[in-house]
Amino acid sequence: xxxxxxxxxxxxxxxxxxxxxxxxxxxxxxxxxxxxxxxxxxxxxxxxxxxxxxxxxxxxxxxxxxxxxxxxxxxxxxxxxxxxxxxxxxxxxxxxxxxxxxxxxxxxxxxxxxxxxxxxxxxxxxxxxxxxxxxxxxxxxxxxxxxxxxxxxxxxxxxxxxxxxxxxxxxxxxxxxxxxxxxxxxxxxxxxxxxxxxxxxxxxxxxxxxxxxxxxxxxxxxx
Numbered sequence: 001x002x003x004x005x006x007x008x009x010x011x012x013x014x015x016x017x018x019x020x021x022x023x024x025x026x027x028x029x030x031x032x033x034x035x036x037x038x039x040x041x042x043x044x045x046x047x048x049x050x051x052x053x054x055x056x057x058x059x060x061x062x063x064x065x066x067x068x069x070x071x072x073x074x075x076x077x078x079x080x081x082x083x084x085x086x087x088x089x090x091x092x093x094x095x096x097x098x099x100x101x102x103x104x105x106x107x108x109x110x111x112x113x114x115x116x117x118x119x120x121x122x123x124x125x126x127x128x129x130x131x132x133x134x135x136x137x138x139x140x141x142x143x144x145x146x147x148x149x150x151x152x153x154x155x156x157x158x159x160x161x162x163x164x165x166x167x168x169x170x171x172x173x174x175x176x177x178x179x180x181x182x183x184x185x186x187x188x189x190x191x192x193x194x195x196x197x198x199x200x201x202x203x204x205x206x207x208x209x210x211x212x213x214x215x216x217x218x219x220x221x222x223x
Contacts (some may be wrong), residue, residue, distance in 0.1 A: 019119050042068040043075070047089040051132035052125070056086070056139055067214065084138055087146035094150045100158045106165035107212055113158065114204035117188045121199065134193055155181050171215055180220045183211040 046067035050059040061082055065072040079085045101112035121127040137144040155178060162177035171180075187207045191197040213222060 019058060025151045038069075039070055040088070043070055043079070043085065044089045044092050047085050048055075048129045050130035051086075051136070054130045056136035056143070059086075061085070061157070083140045083142040085116070086133070086140065087142045090133060090143070090146035090150050094153050098154075100161050102161075102164070106161065106168075106170040107208070110208040110211055111205060113181070113184050114163070114188060115201060115207040118199050118204045121192055122175040134137045150218070172218065172221065174221045175215060176220045178216055180211060183214065183220070184208055 043064060046064045047059070049067055050063045054063070059082060061072055061075050064070070064082075065075055066083055068075075075081075079088060101109050101116075103109050103112055120130070133143070133147060137147040158181040161179035162171055162175055162180055165171040166173050166175065177197065186209055187210070188199050188203060191199050191203070
């Protein structure tokens with residue numbers, strides 16, 4: 001699955017909003033458009049760049065202001081500080097249109113989900129920001145809450161993989177979809193962020209096969 005907690009696109013020019021903007025609702029409470037959306041995207045891009053270049057400990061509001069063109073006072077007023085900026089960047093990452101694969105079989109879907117994890121973290125430069133997001137979750141309560149919400153929503157999207165499998169007769173109707181889809185990526189994320197090992201297609205295949213075998217013997221049956 002697309003596990004990277006980032007929205008990779010760049011916004012182009014960064015609007016200089018200064019201090020004249022009026023206060024807005026808390027980040028993530030609505031989906032603004034127009035100038036507000038451009039401002040939010042510029043800030044998001046600056047947060048991603050800062051995380052990739054310096055990590056969470058080295059990211060500052062001043063850096064975000066310099067790289068987004070949004071005045072520091074506005075950043076504090078609208079986002080409340082660094083934690084709010086990081087949390088909102090994660091919120092934006094969860095607003096994409098990503099959908100889980102539909103290969104026509106449970107085995108194929110699980111393999112594709114596992115491979116997406118490998119692909120997402122195979123490039124060191126591309127993986128720098130999501131890795132920093134995860135590190136930030138160990139240092140910031142708001143970042144941890146936002147990361148939890150991101151992955152909870154991502155895994156909820158993936159549950160349709162199990163719903164389809166049940167409809168095709170490939171899985172028991174009592175299968176815990178949430179547990180199954182988490183089991184696919186868990187071994188890969190463990191290697192990435194706990195034991196600090198590299199992952200590849202062979203490991204993705206192994207993870208998917210293990211989750212599939214466990215499903216077939218009822219390991220994910222709802223209690």
